[in-house]
């Protein structure tokens with residue numbers, strides 16, 4: 001992977017950036033995504049934000065090597081704090097982290113979301129936490145995709161501000177309102193696999209013998225298995 005050739009996952013993330021956007025890539029690591037976006041004219045300007053020194057250095061080197069210092073600023077910081085008003089960011093990308101971390105970055109950085117037209121989010125796990133954050137904060141889901149690469153399955157969610165109050169069912173929050181409409185092969189594979197994991201956890205708990213808390217966990221997992229069964233029917 002490099003700034004010209006992204007992984008399938010990051011390429012799909014980039015495909016949701018509208019031409020000439022002003023993007024902030026939070027947790028940019030190697031900064032391949034902002035470099036790719038600027039080179040492909042998807043972004044006219046980018047902030048690459050990183051909290052950790054190692055990845056920050058590799059982002060700086062990458063931007064320098066690609067000759068994009070005029071268009072890409074690398075900043076050290078936690079979450080959205082790297083975004084400044086004069087950047088006029090309209091698109092935020094957060095990819096390759098867990099859903100709970102992405103949701104907490106958005107929650108803590110709410111003041112930076114004014115003027116932002118699109119969030120492109122790729123959680124490695126627990127995408128439901130992002131959908132729940134969206135509902136609470138008036139962001140609707142405008143696109144969702146699911147893909148498999150190197151035996152891992154990834155979801156990508158695109159959220160945009162909404163004037164209206166939103167409501168999604170429990171099923172939609174867990175499985176994704178748009179992914180549910182399609183229920184493609186990768187979606188089915190993911191949820192069959194999740195079912196197997198939940199079943200194994202139940203078995204382990206049962207083997208250990210159960211107190212009340214464990215029984216509650218079994219009930220919760222059984223309900224999830226049933227939800228997935230209904231969806232995969």
Ligand code: SAM
Pocket residue numbers: 010026027028029030049050051052055077078079080094095096097105
């Ligand atoms: N976004 C790239 C991708 O999808 O390939 C890199 C993903 S990498 C697994 C996650 C990166 O996010 C790491 O470089 C980590 O240091 C950074 N990170 C984690 N928490 C962060 C935070 N609160 N603010 C900024 N960066 C963060």
